[in-house]
Amino acid sequence: MNINISKVCKTLICITFFSLTSCKAQTNSPNILLVLCDDLGYADVGFNGSVDINTPELDKLATNGAKFTSAYVAHPFCGPSRAALLTGRYSQEIGAPFNLHSNSSQNDADNMGVPLKETFMSKALQDAGYYTSAIGKWHVGAAPKYHPNKRGFDNFYGFLGGGHNYFPEKYRKQYEAQKKAGVKEIRDYILPLEHNNKEVRETEYITDALSREAINDIKKAASKKAPFFMYLAYNAPHVPLEAKEEDLKLFSHIKDKDRRTYAAMVYAVDRGMGNIVKALKETNQYENTLIVFLSDNGGNTDKGANNFPLKGRKGDAWEGGYRSPMFFHWPNKIAKGITFNYPVSALDLYPTFVALANTQVPKGKKLSGKNILNHVVNNTEPYKDEMIYCLRYRHGFADVGARKGDWKITRMGNEPWRITNINKDIGEKKNLSGRYPEKLKEMVLETEKWTENFIYPLWFYSAKDEELWSDGRMPQFSETFVIDKLVQPASKK
Numbered sequence: 487m488n489i490n491i492s493k494v495c496k497t498l499i500c501i502t503f504f505s506l507t508s509c510k511a512q513t514n515s516p517n518i519l520l521v522l523c524d525d526l527g528y529a530d531v532g533f534n535g536s537v538d539i540n541t542p543e544l545d546k547l548a549t550n551g552a553k554f555t556s557a558y559v560a561h562p563f564c565g566p567s568r569a570a571l572l573t574g575r576y577s578q579e580i581g582a583p584f585n586l587h588s589n590s591s592q593n594d595a596d597n598m599g600v601p602l603k604e605t606f607m608s609k610a611l612q613d614a615g616y617y618t619s620a621i622g623k624w625h626v627g628a629a630p631k632y633h634p635n636k637r638g639f640d641n642f643y644g645f646l647g648g649g650h651n652y653f654p655e656k657y658r659k660q661y662e663a664q665k666k667a668g669v670k671e672i673r674d675y676i677l678p679l680e681h682n683n684k685e686v687r688e689t690e691y692i693t694d695a696l697s698r699e700a701i702n703d704i705k706k707a708a709s710k711k712a713p714f715f716m717y718l719a720y721n722a723p724h725v726p727l728e729a730k731e732e733d734l735k736l737f738s739h740i741k742d743k744d745r746r747t748y749a750a751m752v753y754a755v756d757r758g759m760g761n762i763v764k765a766l767k768e769t770n771q772y773e774n775t776l777i778v779f780l781s782d783n784g785g786n787t788d789k790g791a792n793n794f795p796l797k798g799r800k801g802d803a804w805e806g807g808y809r810s811p812m813f814f815h816w817p818n819k820i821a822k823g824i825t826f827n828y829p830v831s832a833l834d835l836y837p838t839f840v841a842l843a844n845t846q847v848p849k850g851k852k853l854s855g856k857n858i859l860n861h862v863v864n865n866t867e868p869y870k871d872e873m874i875y876c877l878r879y880r881h882g883f884a885d886v887g888a889r890k891g892d893w894k895i896t897r898m899g900n901e902p903w904r905i906t907n908i909n910k911d912i913g914e915k916k917n918l919s920g921r922y923p924e925k926l927k928e929m930v931l932e933t934e935k936w937t938e939n940f941i942y943p944l945w946f947y948s949a950k951d952e953e954l955w956s957d958g959r960m961p962q963f964s965e966t967f968v969i970d971k972l973v974q975p976a977s978k979k
């Protein structure tokens with residue numbers, strides 16, 4: 487029998503090389519726990535100045551790590567912000583600038599989701615050898631081909647739609663009654679939760695259920711040789727405002743009922759984070775886990791949130807729409823007590839995580855952000871002379887916000903463009919367009935150039951949106967960037 491020695495050697499070399507590279511990823515790379523809240527206000531955690539909501543566990547993590555004062559998400563509401571976070575690209579560049587329909591999981595005609603060619607960060611990390619887990623809200627494609635298990639998550643526990651009611655004993659009754667009555671499209675907020683495509687009979691308050699699942703998975707991950715990546719997407723404190731009695735009692739000093747309930751919902755997240763940290767410590771994973779905490783967009787001030795001192799709210803391009811509380815906590819690498827004031831974007835997390843995993847950005851994948859870890863460690867500016875954008879399509883125009891260094895330009899609706907020194911005027915009170923017309927012009931032009939990368943939306947949230955786009959570009963879109971007619975003369979400022 488002839489043995490092909492050369493072939494055997496090649497195979498052995500390949501096996502050895504594969505083992506070495508796998509080992510490298512496993513021993514050098516940290517675990518990554520990405521915690522996303524939903525509609526959490528800028529001022530609604532203790533570490534960002536909340537005076538009426540206690541978040542002791544989050545505060546401990548923030549003060550023992552790096553706290554970001556100017557962290558921006560890529561869009562001021564849920565779906566597009568998450569699409570951007572997971573793909574590392576602005577949602578307008580990948581055709582996902584609108585929320586998916588609320589019942590897209592049940593309606594074949596709404597078989598929509600974030601394009602598969604946009605590899606999610608989870609897939610890049612899974613390919614690098616990470617054990618990957620998504621827990622909570624999805625909202626980036628509910629049809630089978632867009633399921634978390636198809637997008638790089640080994641494990642998924644949660645719900646596919648844009649939100650969920652919190653008390654199973656209440657919503658299950660509604661769900662079963664509607665199912666019995668043959669309701670065709672049952673609202674996704676009351677659908678049963680699932681675990682890797684299998685319906686589960688959840689019994690706990692949803693925030694507690696998600697914390698429980700995170701803890702179980704952290705314990706499971708400890709027995710694996712590979713590091714873990716967990717995307718823990720709490721739906722709290724997004725509406726409906728529903729809190730546990732035991733948590734509400736802690737906030738009896740808050741008179742406004744919505745605010746009290748909202749506070750108790752945030753506290754439930756904090757309580758969960760305390761238990762998660764405990765599980766990380768018990769399993770000896772605490773020191774080498776990077777915990778990143780942020781919200782998907784600004785607080786909904788009509789529903790209990792507080793974005794002080796920022797102007798605006800969820801959905802708009804004022805700072806309150808898309809500037810989020812955020813921290814990095816990682817004892818092995820990040821020193822305690824850092825306050826990082828330079829602007830950063832949620833889009834930076836994808837390239838940062840890929841670098842931490844000692845792996846490459848998937849071939850052909852474009853990314854809008856950058857690896858910021860060394861900037862955070864060394865306190866250097868990641869976006870020197872570069873801009874961070876936010877744009878929301880309204881009906882027939884766009885709300886736009888763009889930040890460069892100390893400066894922020896904003897256009898809301900059909901109001902004139904504004905420019906603000908955001909470090910001196912965080913509440914965007916003064917419009918300095920009369921005093922700095924050239925700076926305004928430069929930033930507006932740069933923002934307009936950014937929109938050249940946009941593609942036609944793959945879906946629309948409403949029929950009205952779709953009508954407005956029927957000519958291929960939203961009516962009045964280019965007018966969004968006209969400055970001359972809109973800028974108030976200096977004498978009127």
Ligand code: CA
Pocket residue numbers: 524525563564724782783
């Ligand atoms: Ca949201």
